[in-house]
Amino acid sequence: MRNWLHSAKNYWRQNWNKVDVVSIIVFVLGITLVFAPSKPANIVGRVVLAANFSVFSLRFLQRLMVFTELGLLLVMAEKMMMDSVRFMMILLTVMMSYAVTSESVLYPDMKFSWSALYHLPNKAFWQTFGELGLEEIQGDECAKDGLCPSPYGQYLVPVMVALYVITSHVLLLNLLIAQFK
Template identity: 35%
Template sequence: DLRFFLLILVVFILSFGVTYHANLYPNAPQQWSVLKDVLYYPYWQMYGELSLENIEGKEPSEDAGTCTKNETLWRLGKMERCPEKSFLAVMVMAAFLLLTNVLLLNLLIAMFSDTVKKVHDNSEKEWRFHRFSLVYEYYNKPFLFQPLNILVYIFWPFRRYFCKEDSFRKKLNEGDREALSKLQREAMEVYRRSGWTLEKDKIDKETQTTV
């Protein structure tokens, strides 16, 4: 679940980051630093660092001489480039915050809740499976330690030949299948009756509460 959620989150961050960068810094040169700038705004905005001055294209830093819009200067690397004013970038930020802080967070909670419910529903089945694996593992292990366990391996063919009945058999005969099928039907009927009883009690309680 977490891998699937992180994949969706990366898609959102990259898509909105590219939109931010294309509107705030149009015609930017193709450099590896662009990838850092693409990830910077959307990633930190998820934690509340909105950088509204840059998103809205305000220029207090240009007056202070820390950035410039002169293409010659920022292309030569002498000064940082100031962001452009873009109303679309503000709208994109509003949509990004809504999707990440509300929808994606609720999606993560829903995915984890569904996983916990599935684990809880299958917990008894998983326990029975692992218990069977443990019992079957020790059933096939020789009871003598090494090197005396070689005697057990020598004895096993005789036991297989003279002891036809295996108490740990995997295949059932016809009588065992009928008995198992009857047991399953009886268990299903008991479960169905208990469900009806619980539903009837629930309806009675709701009726009494309403009255």
């Protein structure tokens, strides 16, 4: 019994083995849900299996470590991912501060809703990639949801968008590039 416990502890120390155990458990859960009689459970099972396929695919990368060139690239990619986590924390802080500030200036009378917790970071995230949503800021889409931007927000928020995009693209992405050199 003592030998088995020692072997289990050694097995659990390796990160790839943890990934294996979790992915097998999630796979069994997904298969169980796919064959469940209810349609919503079936759909959730398919989503779980699709996500689990990604984990299995990433696990395949560990098998490529035996090749000299691919192994070195994977080690470098792993270290870059660890460095990226710190960068993402800075980007997330800048993104959330911009999102809350711009929405409060644009819609000062807006009441709190749970959908705003999704809408705020979603809008700021896509603005990072160039989907600025200027139609919404200028009030072109206010008839759709009944919420119109404030007059001073229509002038101030485009400036805030410009500053946010410049900050996120120029400063933060250059910081990320410099960090990897």
